[in-house]
Amino acid sequence: MSRLLLTNIEPGTSDDEVRAFLGKYGLPPCDAIEQVPGDGTRPSVVLEFSELDAETLHRYAERIHHMFWKSRELTAQVLTDRFA
Numbered sequence: 001m002s003r004l005l006l007t008n009i010e011p012g013t014s015d016d017e018v019r020a021f022l023g024k025y026g027l028p029p030c031d032a033i034e035q036v037p038g039d040g041t042r043p044s045v046v047l048e049f050s051e052l053d054a055e056t057l058h059r060y061a062e063r064i065h066h067m068f069w070k071s072r073e074l075t076a077q078v079l080t081d082r083f084a
Contacts, residue, residue, distance in 0.1 A: 004076060005045075006074060010070040011043050019033070028051070030048060031048050
């Protein structure tokens with residue numbers, strides 16, 4: 001399982017809009033989307049991909065990192081789990 005943090009999306013962007021955007025740029029369907037509003041300045045979503053490893057997800061993330069969508073520059077970062 002891998003997770004992707006997509007930051008600086010436009011406030012109010014729906015999960016369906018995020019899925020459509022990712023599909024347009026060739027990313028596989030995600031299994032879950034978690035909205036992360038934060039303080040409202042850079043809303044984010046965390047996308048979960050159960051069938052992708054982190055290395056593959058990094059290659060997909062490069063397609064959308066720093067892309068402009070809805071007049072906002074997105075950042076895409078693969079999240080890794082930290083173990084103590």
